Amino acid sequence: MPRDVIVVGAGPVGLMLAGELTLGGADVVVYERLAAPARESRGASLTKRTAECFDQRGLLGGLGPTEPADAHFGGVPIDLAPLAEDHHGRRGVPQFRTERMLEEWVTGLGAEIRRGQEVTAFEETDEAVRVLAAGPDGPAEESAAYLVGCDGGRSSVRKLAGIGFPGSEGRRGFLSADVTGIETRKRRIGENLPGGSMIMAMDLENGVTRIVVHEAGMAPHDRASLTYTDLADAWQRLTGESLHHGECRWLGCFTDASRSAAVYRRGRVLLAGDSAHIQPPAMAQGLSVGVQDAVNLGWKLAATVRGWAPEGLIDTYDAERRPVGEQLARNARAAIELRLTGEDMDPVREIMGELVRHEGPAGHLAGMVSNLGVRYELGKGEHPLLGLRMPPGRELTLTDGTVTPVAGLLRTGHGLLITTDPALARLAEGLEDRLDIVTGTWNQAYEPGLDAVLIRPDGYVAWTSPGTTDELTGTLARWFGTAQRS
Structure with a gap:
């Protein structure tokens, strides 16, 4: 029997994706070219949003000690203290520590990692992708419904798929x-x-x-x-x-090269992380944005191979994440020019320094650097949370008296419907294999109010009441498919 998914690359992005897929019920194997885990610490910082993604799955504590990271854009410091929400990332996180934590999680969930296996070719059919690899025991082949390249900026998967990688050449x-x-x-x-x-x-x-x-x-x-x-x-x-x-x-x-793949999906082949976008690591964004790619893709691809995905769900990965990669490449080019052009750029640096003393510009730049500003087009409405990630530290008191942050309710990798009205929960009956339904009250008042909220498995708000024009039933069908009624 073919696998559901073959992931190429056992770095943080490939491992995060394997974990997300396995949580979603997919049969996953990871191919890694290196024979043993690397001890390098290339990525040493995480953005605020990536730390939240780990926290959603109960993984953040496994990273060990970290400390808040200062924010800047092109060397211009951003004072995060006046902002209403904490945008501080985490630093002092060597990449090998992140990979060790993720590998323990992934193998504990049951995914297989095959080291010393270099993908050399693949052949796509209407039904599957047949992957050829070279390893210590000679050539091997295996088939899967989908193949995902998480194999870095020089991605073999991207090159074999013939996917373009436009952007700027490295000059510095x-x-x-x-x-x-x-x-x-x-x-x-x-x-x-x-x-x-x-x-x-x-x-x-x-x-x-x-x-x-x-x-x-x-x-x-x-x-x-x-x-x-x-x-x-x-x-x-x-x-x-x-x-x-x-x-x-x-x-x-x-x-200082910055590139973003022309497409993130071609047929049964997808890209995530540095395979899909590269930029100078001085911005501490590449690993973090790649992990967020994996969290966006994992549940959608798992739903597709399990058969409950609504039509077009897998296509929303490219639609949502490719603009993020393109903006990242643009931001990196701007930040490098701002930082390294020399004295000719001093007047611009002075103006930028003045602008970030104001909460609006500082908040906008901080949102880009922390990735908390990522917003998807998820529905029609006026609620300020719609399309943004749900603040994972917000606490609820459940009907049984338990107090829990939102992050604690996303451990399963399912979607989440939180409502203060038990009657509303009946609209989601039959979706319990992919959607957790929670009734409770908020410990901190929302302004505007929030009587109910639908949160996707990646933590983003797809529907609110009040504040969303779309009906809940239609939004449920858009993201979670048809209910399984007995």
């Missing part, structure tokens, strides 16, 4: 390393230097410091010939400090 080069045995002033959001240079230094864990260097005029590097001395020399030229005595735990390089 950056060096990055994780180093122990050094002491330097921390520059957590980076520090601009004269002429368009930039340096960054932030703590990870166990005495490891993440160092990033861009020296004005620095072109993209050849990864194969890169040495730690290259980075240490550049740092010393820019700061006068020597890091040459440090022990380099990991060394990498990147460019």
